[in-house]
Amino acid sequence: MTQMLRARQVLLLGCSVFAGCFSLAAHAASAGPAGAVYDSSTMAVSRSGTVTTVTQSAPRGVVDWASFDVARQESVVFAQPDAQSATLNRVHSATASAIDGAISANGRVIIQNGNGVVFGSNARIDVGSLVATTLNVDERSFLDSGRLVLTGSGDSSAQVRNSGRIKVADGGFVALLGGSVANDGLIQARLGSVTLGAGSAATIDFTGDGMVQVAITDPVTHKATEAGALVANSGIISADGGSVVLTARTARDVMALAINLDGVVEARSIGTSAGKVSLLAEGGQVQLGAASRIDASGIGGASGGQVAITGTSVNLAGGARIDAHGEGAGGTILVGGDYRGQGTLAHAHDVTVASGALLDVSGVGGGGKVVVWSDGATHFDGQVLAGATGKNAAGGLVETSSSGLLDIGANAAVSTYSALGRTGTWLLDPTSLAIVASGGSASSPGEANGATGPSSINASTVVSALASNSVQLVADNLITVDAPIVATTLAGSPNGLELITTGPDSEIHVNAPILLQNGNLALRAEGNILLGTVGSTETDFTRRAIxxxxxxxxxxxxxxxxxxxxxxxxxxxxxxxxxxxxxxxxxxxxxxxxxxxxxxxxxxxxxxxxxxxxxxxxxxxxxxxxxxxxxGVEQTTTDLLQTQEFTSTTAPTGPVDEVLNLALTGAQAGQTFDTLVFSALPYQPLPGNSNQPDPSLTDSSDYGVRSLTYSIGGSAYTVAPETTAANRPAGFALAAAGGSVVTWTNPVYTTAAWGVEGFSGVGGTDPEEIGYHPQQSISENLIASLGGATSSVTAALRLFFAPDFGVQFAEAAQVQFYRTTTTPGTVQIRQVSLSGTPNPVSREYGDANPAFSFQGSGPTFLGVDQYVASQISGYELPLPTISTSATPTSPVGDYPLVVTPPPTSGFVYDRYTYDFSNGTLTVIPAPLSIVSDNFLKTYGDADPELTFGVTGLKNGESAATVLSGAQGRTAGENVGHYPTNIGSLAVNTNYTIVSYTPGNLEIVPRPLTLLADSDSRVYGDTNPGWIAAGQNSHFTLTGFVNNDQTRTNLSSVDFATTANVLSSVGAYAITPSNGVLTGAAAGNYVLTYADGSLLIDPAQLTVAANNQSRLFGEANPTLTATTTGWKNGDQVSNTMVAALSTQATELSNVGTYAITVDSAAISGPAAGNYVIVR
Known part of the structure; x- marks a missing residue:
């Protein structure tokens, strides 16, 4: 504190008659601000209850407070002339200002307390604009111009914190500045700006358009203690249509976590008011936590806004979200630097975008731009959306690069896909890049940060990116392809992959396949492109440059x-x-x-x-x-004739091109040349300046070529960017080394010039001009092939100045003169034939054709073709087919095997010649197997039909249609077994009988029936005498054939019956047996027997009345009868009952009267064996 300030404080605290004094004692017990000292001519402080009112009549005013606390029930009201009015509140308390109540103002309120300013959770701030700081405010600058110049101690850790709600008017601003700043509450500044800044000195400028510029001019020298960050936001900051800046500046030896974002930052675009969010840490680290959200999206049809994040180290944790998508076009997200390290955004040393982090610049009207850049190491494993959904809308640009190490993680995903327009580009631009199978260049973000050596990206990541992007991989020194890139789905127009190296003598080495299914591939190198290793004997296709x-x-x-x-x-x-x-x-x-x-x-x-x-x-x-x-194909011998150097003599006073007359000099004067190479040289000191350019100078010579004027064969030409092809010499062409040829227009000029776009990171060198890189000591080159030989060219160089923009050096250029001799290149053609002859094959009649194959190895495709065809479509390898007219019904014979080459279009047709010969299919007879049935016949009968079974018939054919003739058998008719034979059986030409299984005809004896005679006898008599053994008669023989009865005899037949003398009346079988056949044919017969019948008739019982006598007149005596004829003593067990009668009565005269047997009946077991005769 200066002596002047101390003197003023003494005066103020003395409460002179020239200053107002708000009594500290009167409000000592108050929870509101106290001890105000101010200029009463323009300021007034009053209090009513819990309300403190500060009334100000001038545009700017200062109040010094002994303390400035606002309890929950307290409020402070600033009544100011207008929204641009400002009140500086300087607090001289020994402790931080604790604000937990309400503050309102229609203008700007500045609260300065060197020990801290804390807005509690109940704080409600509603002002035009707000500045809260722990830094000292220069009163004089503030009162004179409104500009705030803030200074303080770099090691002060006093904090400005907001846990409450801060709201400023539309277009207003919030600035929380000090050694440590934190927000875990809510800050709102619609269409305005919010700055949270950590530093030991700062300035706040108010421009005429109402914009506010806050700059941290000196770093803090202490490390953060809370939340690990000098600037921390875990709350919500909202400035839709405006801007949010979180900035910290630290000393180089502090290396603090400068900015930590765990909350939400919103600066969404409204209409044409684009939102902008900046997290800028000079000398410190920036951390976006898993819950962090940055929203700079375009709403209501607006395009996305801008997000810029940089620091010494930048880390986006998994879950972090940065949204700059647009309902119009997508916005811009820059992390660690701008495109290819160009632009004004400071570079991060290392950047990590972890898996799960999302950056979104997609848009309806077109994709936006995302750049993730570092000078030391970039580890990218997150997701970027930069696609477009509108009709004819192009996808955006995504760059994940590093001038040191680039590590693309396995979870990295980028999409610039446009379904209705041109797909965008994913650019990777490390120093050197290896495309590997897995693993990348680091196993963790921590390992990637600060790492050295080549960068790497997994081949699978490139393949995934190609599905929704045109991918561009750019490296300064070297790109190696060490793992197969096999992409079957490609997006974009043009769809494909570019591998580009930009450094001098930089190379591309392809050591593994790059297979793009109907895609485009560009390999561009300043040095060599090596496809494989010359002399390699590697046989594994996955390790060869295919x-x-x-x-x-x-x-x-x-x-x-x-x-x-x-x-x-x-x-x-x-x-x-x-x-x-x-x-x-x-x-x-x-x-x-x-x-x-x-x-x-x-x-x-x-x-x-x-x-x-x-x-x-x-x-x-x-x-x-x-x-x-x-x-065409040509080879050119190029001879360098001369190199000339030029130093500019044109002052940068207007749109004037410096004209050079280019012609060979010395001994080569007057000779012709046909190619010029323009390059830039280091600055040349102007007269009076003996110093050489400092190698660390980020500016150097750069210029463009406006036009070339010369004659070829008597025809004069002036060639400029706008010259049509018809008016240029045939063969005129431009090429670039160290970049790409571009056409550009400087705002000062109305016409365009040619340049080369290649360098990055050269601050003052225009990236579109032909520039010299003072750190790398290289130049971009523009190669002009003139289209013919000429002896002089007038070249107009644009922006070729001396002195160059206030630097005491002139720009310098180099021009090389070449003469070329062109002859046709060599193209050699080899033919490889697909050749082969089918193997001869045979099959049986009726069978399906077998699989056909070629003799030996047959037609064989080149191994590389087989590998490629197995990976992507478009290289299908259809083999020739073998066919024949023969079908299963084709007769026995020879049929040609016809080779049909592959289709007459496609890769194989264009690649191979055909040399095929036909083969032969032989149809041979089908084998038939015949199995005879077995047969049986009786002696004397005719043979049955000799049937058989057939196996091997084809095509549904039957034996009847295939076979002719009949089986035979062994001759003979006597009883016995007679085998069958094939006889006269034969097959048609489509078959052959391969086996015959004979059957058997068995002749069995013919049955000869011996029928016994029948006979009868009376009950109780003996059987007829012939029913006995050894009889030669009483039978009949039937069944002889072939007149065999004449040569066959039968003798000694036994007859038997079950009947005997006791047998009851009835029929009894007479059974023959044991007959004996003799004679020549006896063996052909077998005797069968048929019983005769023995009938036993009932015996007669005679019942005769006994004679009786009596006297006349007497009663008749008992009439009796006598029975005769009983057999077997049956009268013992059987009873005869007879009824007798006579006509004689007592009155009958003497005489003889007949006694009549009226009826008789037998009862007993044998009753049925008798008949009664009376």
Whole structure:
């Protein structure tokens, strides 16, 4: 504190008659501000209850407070002339100001307390604008101009914190400044700005358009103690249509966590008012936590806003969200730097975007821009959305790069896809880059931060990116492809992959396949492009430089000092191939293209391929990315004739081009040349300046070529960017080394000039001019092929100045003169045939045709073709087919096996010649097996039909249609077994009988029936005498055939019956047996017996009345009868009952009267064996 300020304090505290004094004692017990000292001519402080009112009549006023606390029930009201009025409240308390009540104002309120300003959770601030700071405010500057100049101690850790609610008027601003700043409450500044800044000195300027500029001018020198950050936001900051800045500046030896964001920051675009969010840490770290949200999206049809984040180290944790998408176009998100390290945003040393972090610049009207950049190490494993959804809308630009180490994690995902327009680009731009199978260059973000060595990206990440982006991988020194890139889905127009190296002599090494299914591939290097390792004997296709783009284009280009070299075990398969280099040697016979253009600009051109037509595929090829056109195949011998240097003499006073007359000098004067190479040199000191340019100077010579005027063959030409092709010499062409040819217009000029866009990070050098890089000691080169020989050229150089923008140096240029001799390049064609003859095969009649195959290995595709076809479509390898007219019903015979080559279009047709011969299919008879049935017949009968079974019939045919003739058998008719034989059976020509299984005809004896005679007898009599053994009669024989009865005898037949003398009346069988046949035919018969019948008739019982006598007149005596004829003593067990009668009565006269047996009946067991005779 100065002596003047101390004197003023004494005066103020003395409460002179010239100053107001708000009594401290009167409000000692108050919870509101106390001890106010102010200029009463313009200020007044009053209190009513819990309300403190500060009334101000001047635009700016100062109040010094002994304390400035606002309890929850307290409020402070600032009554100011207008919204631009400002009140500086300087607090001289020994403690921080505790504000937990309400503050309102229609203008700007500034609260300064060196021990801290704390807005509690109940604080409600509603003012036009607010500044709260722990830094000292320069009173004089404030009162004179309103500009706030803030100074303080760098090691002060006094904090400004908001836990309450701060709201300012639309267009107002909030600035919380000090050694440590935190917000865990709510800050609102619609259409205005919010700044949270940590530093030991700062300025706040108010511009005429109402904008506020806050600058931290000196760093803090202490480390943060709370939340690990000098500036922390875990609350909500909202400034829709405006801007939010979180900034901290730390001393180099502090390396603090400068900014920590765990809360929400909103600055959404409204209409044409684009939102902007900046997190800027100079010398410290920036951390976005998992719950952090930055929203700069465009709402209500607006485009997305801008987000810029940088610091020594920047870390976006998984879950962090940065949203700059637009309902119009997408916005811009810059993390760690701008595009390719250009622009004014300070570079981060290391940046980490963790898995799960999201950056969104997608838009309806077009995708926006996302850049993740570092000078030391970039680890990117998050997600970026930069696509477009509107009709004809283009996808955006995404760059994840580093001038040191670049590590693309396995979870990295980028989409610039546009379904209805041109897909955007994903650019990776490290110092060197390896495309690897897995693992990247670090196992964790911490390992990636600060790492050195080559950067890497997983091949799978590149493949995923190609599905929704046109991918551009750019490195300063080297790109190596060490793992296969196999992409079957590509998006964008043009769809494909660019590998670009920009440093001098930088190279591209392809050591693994790049297979793009109908995509485009560009390889651009300042030095060499090496496809595989020359002399390599590697056989694993996944470790060989195999490039295939289907119907797409392969474009390879180096500067004239570089070469394109292909190893013999590599291959290029692309419908279109363009190659430009110093020497081009594409000598693998496995190559294939339909359209080739190439130029070797300082050496030889060789291209070999295998094709079917045996014709050179030379034509015109267009680079699908730059639209550069190349026709024919040529090789050029380029001789450097002379190098000349020029120093500018043109002062930068207006839109004037410096004109150079370019011609060979000395011994070469008057000779012709046809190519000029323009480059830039270091600054040259102006007269009177003996100092050489400082190598650390970030500015150097840069210029453009406005026009070239010269004559070729008597025709005069002036060629400028706007000159049409018809008015340029045939063959005029521009190329670049160290970048790409661009056409640009400086605002001072109305016409355009040519330049080269390649360098990044050269602060004062225009990226579109031909510039010299003072740190790397290299220049971009513009190569002008004039289209013919000339002896002089008038060149107009644009923005070629001396002195250059106040630096005491002049710009310098170098021009090299070349003469070229062009001859046709060498294209060699080899033919490879698909050849083969089918193996001869045979099959049986009726069978399906077998699988046909070729003799030996048959037609064989090149191994590289088989590998590519197994990975992507567009290289299908249809084999020739073998067919025949023979069907299962075709008769026995020979049939040709006809080879049908692959289709007459497609890769195989264009790649291979055909040399096939027909083969033979032999249809041989089908084998038949015949199995005879077995048969049985009785002696004397005719043979049955000799049937059989057949196996092997085909096509539903039957034996009847296939076979003719009949089986035979062994001769003989006597009883016995007679085998069958094939007899006269025969088959048609489609069959052959391979086996015959005989059957058996068995002749069995014929039955000869012996029928016994029948006989009868009476009950109780003995059986007839012939029913006995050894009889030669009483039978009948039937069944003889073949008149065998004449030569066969039968004797000694036994007859038997069960009947005996006791047998009851009835029929009894007479059973013959044991007959004996004799004679020649006896063996052919078997006797069968038929019983005769023995009938036993009832015996007669005679019942006769006994004679009786009596006297006349007497009663008749008992009439009796006598029975005779009983057998077997049956009268014992049986009873005869007879009824007798007579006509004699007592009155009958004497005489003889008959006694009649009226009836008789037998009862007993044998009653049935008798009949009664009376």
């Amino acid at each position: 490039i295939a783009t289907g119907s797409g284009t392969l474009w390879m280009q180096t500067r004239s000092t570089g070469s394109i070299i292909q190893a013999d075990n590599s291959a290029i398969l692309a419908e279109n191939i363009g190659a430009i280099g110093g020497t081009v040697s594409l000598g693998s016979w496995d190559n294939f293209t339909l359209n080739l253009a190439g130029s070797a600009r300082s050496g030889t051109f060789l291209f070999r391929e295998t094709n079917a037509s045996n014709t050179s595929p030379v034509g015109t090829v267009v680079d699908p990315f730059t639209l550069q056109t190349l026709s």
